[in-house]
Amino acid sequence: MSKKQVKEELEQDVLLETFSKAQSFYDKNKNTVIGSAIAVIILIAGSIGYYYYAEAQESEAQELMGQASQAYLQGNYEKALTGSDADFTVGYKQIINNYGMTDAANLARYYAAVSTFKIGNYQEALKYIKNYEVPEGIMGVGPLSFHAVIHTELGNHAEAAELYVKAAEWNVNDSTTPYNYLEAANAFHDAGNAEKAQQYAQKVIDEYNNSDQVAEAERLLGMLAVAEK
DSSP states (O other): OOHHHHHHHHHHHHHHHHHHHHHHHHHHTHHHHHHHHHHHHHHHHHHHHHHHHHHHHHHHHHHHHHHHHHHHHTTOHHHHHHOBTTTTBOOHHHHHHHSTTSHHHHHHHHHHHHHHHHTTOHHHHHHHHHTOOOOSGGGGHHHHHHHHHHHHHTTOHHHHHHHHHHHHHHSOOTTHHHHHHHHHHHHHHHTTOHHHHHHHHHHHHHHOTTSTTHHHHHHHHHHHHHHHO
């Protein structure tokens, strides 16, 4: 018998033994194997079904956002929030409540925060902005700064200061970073934290000495110096 024939017979033996073991395992655990297979099929089918459901939800929510945003752009913030029965439109609140897991609902939380802020309901604005998922990069800077503004209106100066710092460092650049550092310095000053106010005012001067905020930062440092005497 050649070496090739011997090798083939050995391989066949191994394959037969493996198949025999698998067949034996199946015979002993038939119900478990079938149940597991069915579970996998259901899981895959459920995942596919959820994907198409999520896509449909997103599409519907985006369409409804257009209605709410028309009212928002017209300055009709109440209608933007709640919609209009007369016009058969919905607002940001309905989108958030009915399509909460979509990207459109996340954006609706931001515009709902702005809308409630515009009509003077700062606590509700704070609730919406806290639940808003801030995007990465430069697009996240504005919402973080706005979050700080809400805290300022509520008299929460320390919280506002920390958010301004976060906004400054969310996307470091020569425009929004010095602006938010200066706002942080002012907020820390309002919170009675002179050390932090000085730190961030000085940061503007040292790191962004060509920015429009330098003069205001120097003025704040002068005020802090006088207060220490």
